[in-house]
Amino acid sequence: MSCTVSEMPSGCRLRGMNASSQSAAAAAAAAAANNGNGNGSKESVGVGAGSTAAGGNGGTTGTSTTQQGSVSATSNVLQESNAPLQRPQTQKPCCFCWCCCCSCSWAKCLAIKNADENAPTKRDLVSAEFLDGDQPTLEEIRSWGKSFDKLMTNSNGRKVFRDFLRSEFSEENILFWLACEDLKKENSPEVVEEKARLIYEDYISILSPREVSLDSRVREIVNRNMIEPTTRTFDEAQIQIYTLMHRDSYPRFLNSQKYKTLAQLQDNSNAGSKADSPT
Incomplete structure (x- = not known):
């Protein structure tokens, strides 16, 4: 008697197949029958019936056909079960x-x-510091690190130094010094008196938010001079503030990253030698 996969009784195995392969083949055949694809099984039954009438060779042929179909279905099931999982590719x-x-x-x-x-390149950063078009040379910028007088007598040097003082919240010192320099250029007594009064209110008065730091001796001199203001009314105060900037703010300016960038100095080098720096 020949057995098909779908009609195979329990315990009946095809030749050359173990128990696990037989179970997988039976499951594949049952799934094919449920989907309406059972033509191969009917054909196998017909071949088996014809071969029974003809002799034993027909049964062997039907069994061989069924076995090949079962092995093919088993191979497909095993390949699908052993296929590696496809993981989504990460971006x-x-x-x-x-x-x-x-x-x-x-x-x-x-x-x-x-x-x-x-x-922006380093050259662009240097050009941005000077908006008046009068860009100093590299030698001129480096000369500011050798002499405070050269820094203060150069318009571009004063601008850079003023920006630095603003970052330290001490811009009033250079503003007072510049106002005193402007007062010295006046000849009219009326204009001198008016400008002297404004300078006193902006930088000397204790009520001003921009009051500069003066000792009591210099402050007393300024108060006496304000009785009859002249172009030299603030000379003592101007000298004291100039000395303060020279000794206190100027060394920090030379060591600032801003000046080192303009002078194209290395970060680990000092702008100007210690002998040239103020003590």
């Missing part, structure tokens, strides 16, 4: 490669690349 970080493997768009990569190329 790679943006890179500057000009291909389509990046997760970012071409527009984003181009924007980042253009931003890096258009970043």
Whole structure:
């Protein structure tokens, strides 16, 4: 008697198949029958019936056909069960490669690349400090680190130093000094008196938010001079503030990153030698 997979009784095995392979083949055949794809089984039954009438060879042929179909179905089931799981590919970080493997768009990569190329250079940073078009030379900038007088007598040097004092919240010192220098240029007594009164209210009065630091001796001299203001009313105060900037603010200015960038000095080097620096 020949057995098909779907009609195989329990305990009946096809030749050359173990128990696990037999169970997998039976499951595959049952699934095919439920889906309406049972033509191969009917054909196997017909072949088996015909072979029974003809002789024993027909039964062998039907069994061989059924066995090949079962082995093929078993192989497909095993291949599907042993197939590796497909994991979704993770997105790679943006890179500057000009291909389509990046997760970012071409527009984003181009924007980042253009931003890096258009970043301001050291020369641009130096030019931005001088808006009047009178850009000093490198030798002139480095001379500011050798002499405080050269720094204060140069318009660009005063501008850079004033910006530094503003960052230290002591801009009133250089503003007072500049106001005294402007007062010395006046010839009209009326203008001198008016400017002297404004300087006193802005930088000498204890009620002013921009009061400069003066000792009692110099302050007393200024108060006496204000009775009859002249172009020399604030000379003592101007000298004291100039000395304060020279000894206190100027050394920090030379060691600031701003001046080192302008003078193109290394970070680990001192702007000017200790002998040239004020003590």
